[in-house]
Structures are given as structure tokens and as C-alpha cells.
Amino acid sequence: MSPRSSLADAARTRAAILAHGTAVASVEGLAGLTIGRLAADLGMSKSGLLGPFGNKETLQLQVVEAAADVFWREIWEPVADRPAGLPRLAAVCGSWVRHLARPVFPGGCFFIAAASEFDDRPGPVRDLVLGYADRWHRELRGQALRAVADGDLPAGTDPEQLIFELTGLVLALHQALRLRQDAGAVPRACQGMARLLGVPVRPTA
């Protein structure tokens, strides 16, 4: 009941809003996130929910940031201790597949959905999603370049082509799992990745 406690309460409230917001947005879309629905789900008033954010766009931006934190923690951090280059690239492919196969958000991969939803809608939300996509792309490219330099991928391998094809396998896996509910797509994605990398890929946490 001290000032410190009410700051902590406010932080908890904000965290609860963002956690539920990422879950709802993964299913309904970021644009389909409504203040009234979120407030009702959390037993709050609309104005109370909007308070920490000011307006809907700021809420959307912070939902994207919260989802990015989860994505990074789920996929990249578990493999950060693998040797740079091919071992880490193969490991991140495995944890990426795992993230899609055992979805953290009820609507599957938040970023695949957000990228598709906002690819044609200019504005701060699109810019932020694109910024995270670029960051992800650069991380993958760094590992691919290192793998080529180490001789773990054939000389002359084009890192951009490799990352393009790996991304394609992830997107095909997402569509197969979400739209077609075809769990057989998990080994197909791993097989395609393994062929591109020359080493086994398995869904790992």
C-alpha cells in the first residue's frame, strides 16, 4: 500500500494487459484487438485499460514489443550457447520449428500473422514489425556467413538464398499447421532444412 506497491501494481496490470493482448492478437489480428474486448476479458474498464498506453496504436506497438520479447526468448536464447555458425543455425531452425509446433500463442506465430496483416498498411505498426523482421534476418545471415567462412557450408553458398529458403520452409510449416492442421508438416520442414544445411534438424526447445 506504499507508493512502491502501487507502482508495482501498475506494472503488473500493464504486464497482464500485454500478455492477454498478444494472445488475443495472435488469433484476431492486431487490428482486431479492441479495447472493449480486452477490458471485458480482464475485468477492467475501457478507460482503465487504455490509461497505461494512451491510445490504441501505442497499445498495438507495445503488444508487438511484448511478442518480440517472447519470440526472442523462445527461439534464440535457448540456442545462444551453441557454437556460432552452422551448429547455431541448425539449432535455431530446430527451436523455430518447435515454436510453431507447440505454439506459445493460441493463434500460432504472432509475427507471421502480424507481417501478413500489416504488410500493406503503412504506419508505425508496420515499421516496427518490419524492424523486428530485419533484425531476425540479420541474425540468421550472420550465422550463415560464419558457417560458410568455417567451411561448414559449401563455398559459394549464397547466405541470402539459404535464408530465403529456410524462411519459406517455416512459412509453409505455419500454413500447414494452422490452416490444414497437418502435423506431418513438422518432419517435412525438418527434412527440407536438413537438406539445405547438410546436418540433421530436429524440433527442440
Next chain:
Amino acid sequence: MSPRSSLADAARTRAAILAHGTAVASVEGLAGLTIGRLAADLGMSKSGLLGPFGNKETLQLQVVEAAADVFWREIWEPVADRPAGLPRLAAVCGSWVRHLARPVFPGGCFFIAAASEFDDRPGPVRDLVLGYADRWHRELRGQALRAVADGDLPAGTDPEQLIFELTGLVLALHQALRLRQDAGAVPRACQGMARLLGVPVRPTA
């Protein structure tokens, strides 16, 4: 001004609504299609627009069907005269790439967007989108099976794996073009397809 003319007028009105509806939905999403916005764009009243359809869901379903007609005409029909098997499969990959690179709808590929938007929303719209996806999948598989039977793809080639990877390249191309606005993705998609098929793939109309 005869009855025949007013039937023709009604058909033209319906066609205009569906043509504009597919365009708007490709950008705003099928759920973001609103009756008021569509009516304002076309200079009609909301009730006049809703008349031919009865309710929004029926409008959505008929927009999906109209988009499917365009998709089929744009991608499959131009290559229907190619020999069945590998030649037709390579040709359809080329016209598929072309469809994405020179988008017919302002929001890019209607079906990639609709599949992502409705993969988590049960109901008639999802069922219809899934039905078209299945139909597309079966067409591709038929050509792949024929290519294997003809000896134009290595014996032991798994048609499902092949189609999964081809679809991944299409999805990666869509994301690169729409989100990242990276036109360099067109040759990357073609290169990946050519490696999978063993023959050149070029974007063709």
C-alpha cells in the same frame, strides 16, 4: 429498361461489388471489409449493397469465390495447354511467381492473406478458403505424381515433400515482396524452384 435489362443491371452491380470487394479485402483483410465502406466507395447505399447478398458472411463467401476465379484464370489456365507432369508443374510455378510479382489485387495474393487471416477462425469462410487450398494442393500433387511416373523427377521423389517446399518458396516470395519490398526475391524463388524441379523456372504470364 425491359426486365432483361434490369436483370443485366443487377448482375453488373453484383460483379462491381465483388470486384471492388476482392481488391479491398486483399489489403484490409476479409474481416476488415465493411459494408459501409464498400457502399461509400461504390456510391451506393448500405442496404443496396447488402441486397444481393443478404448478410456480410454471404458477401465474404462470394468475395472468396470471385477471388478464386481470378486466381485460377491467372495462374492455372495459361499453363493448362502445357504437357502434363513436369512441364506443366514448372510452368505453373512460373505463372504463380508472376502472379505475386505483378499483383492482380492491390494487397498481393488474396489467398495467402485470407489463409493467414482465417486459419484460426472456424466457420464457413475458413472452410471455403481451406477447400480451395485443398483443390490447389491436389492439382499440384497430380502433376508431381505424373512427373515422377514419367521419370522426369528422380524415382523416390516424395510429391508431398516437393509441393511443401514449392509452397514455402511462394510464401517466402510473398513475404519478401509485400513486407520487405525486396524485388530480388523473385529470382531467389525461381532459383529454389528450379533446383527442386531440375528445370528452369521463369516468371511467365
Next chain:
DNA sequence: CCTACCGATCGGTAGG
């Protein structure tokens, strides 16, 4: 964080 309220827009209907 709340209640109470704002104008705008939603999908849809009545009646012509």
C-alpha cells in the same frame, strides 16, 4: 484505476 458520456461506425431491418 473508476463512472459516465461523446460522436462515429458497425451489421442489419422496415418499408417503399
Next chain:
DNA sequence: CCTACCGATCGGTAGG
């Protein structure tokens, strides 16, 4: 095909 209208919900604000 239209006007006129319905209740519900949208994002957001005033005031506490």
C-alpha cells in the same frame, strides 16, 4: 435499388 432507422460497439475524453 433508396431513405430512415435500430441496438451494439468502436476509440477516446471529462472528471474524479
